[in-house]
Each structure stands twice: as structure tokens, then as C-alpha cells.
Amino acid sequence: MIFLEGIPYGKNILYQDGLEYKGIKQDLYIQKTYFKETGKTQYFIKSFIKDNGSFTCQGYIYFYLNDDSKASDFIGVFVKKEFRNSGLASLLVASWIDFCFNNGYDFLGTNKTQRKPFLLYLLKTYGFEIFDETIYSKSPNTIQICRSNFDSTKYLLFKNTEAKEFFMRGKIAKEDNYMAIDELMPGMSYLDSVLLSQIYHLENYTRASEKTQLVLNRHKK
DSSP states (O other), X not given: OOOGGGOOBTOOEEEEEEEEETTEEEEEEEEEEEETTTTEEEEEEEEEEEETTEEEEEEEEEEEEETTTTEEEXXXXXXXXXXXXXXXXXXXXXXXXXXXXXXXXOEEEEOTTOOOHXXXXXXXXXXXXXXXXXXXXXXXXXXXXXXXXXXXXXEEEESOHHHHHHHHHSHHHHHTTEEEESSOOTTXXXXXXXXXTOOOEEOOHHHHHHHHHHHHHHTBO
């Protein structure tokens, strides 16, 4: 495992090996890139698999680091379509948390532009939450996350009809297999509620540490 001082700009550097994806060798690489437009450095943790000589990037998580406040802001996760619904997004989130903790970055949060409801739900399973949870019951923009026992579609219940129509017309709904429903149907269950464009902070460090190790160990050979 490497740490911040060993990461050059613009190169994929091996971060963690000895992992496995469905019986295939899996490695995590880290990269940092400086963006002149924002004057900020973004960090990426990327997952690669090597099968029959083919080296394939499955997806990545990207984030900011603030040296002064020892904070990290989550920007987003991208997973290629053929690797979705396999737990890869959770592995990337766990790897980010593990990396931050190992380097002394204890204040983790999201930027305010989060537009993927199920990704926010995933972060909540690691112990992320908004400061005032009463907003869920008060806000007309609360989205309920639902699942079905019969398929992997991402089902959403919206309070606000206009918000539903706006979201379902967008690129994320079409690319990430989201479906809006008006009520729970047989075989469905309610998971949690989320709010888009809200800042979520890591509040439950015990849950984050325990789940991070559980997910990382699941991928170890």
C-alpha cells in the first residue's frame, strides 16, 4: 500500500493488489490529476482486472483532499455497464474510506452536486448522513429508495411530481437503470430515503470502519 507522498501526477500507481473479482485477479490503482480550470487536484482510485492477458478498468471513484482540514470530498463513482450490480461501487467506496483513514483524512463528505439516488443510499450504508435528518419528512424533494426481489432495477418513489419528471428525463435515469413508481408493488421493499444536492457527512465511524473491512476482505483472495 502506498501513501500520498508516493503518488506522482498523471500516472496510475498500484495501490492494492491481491484482490479478486469473480475468480479473476483484481488490482486497485490510484491516480492524481491537476485541473487548471478549478485549480484543484482530483484523486482517483481505479479497479482493474487482468484476464487472459487483457487489462481492463472496471470503474473508479474520484475525490478531493484538503490538507489543512484533513477532509476529503467525495465527487462521484463511475462503473462500466458490464460490471454494474456486482458490488464494485461498494468496493470503490470502501477503498476511498480506507485510503483516507490510512492517510489521516478523518472528515469525509460529499460535494453538493450528487445526482445519483442509489449512490447516496450506498454512502448511507457506510454511515454518511445529512446533519438534520428531519429534512426527509419535511422536504417535498425526498426520494424513497426501493428494491424488488425479482430484478436489479433501481426503483424510486418521489414525493414531488415535477421532481420525478425532471429526474426521469435526465441522462442519469436512462443510463443507470432507474424507474419511478407511484407505490410499492408485490415483491418490493423500502430501503431508505435520500435527498439530492445535499451535503452528506460521515457520522458513524464505527459503521464505516466495519463495513469497509468487510467489503475489502470479501475481495481478497
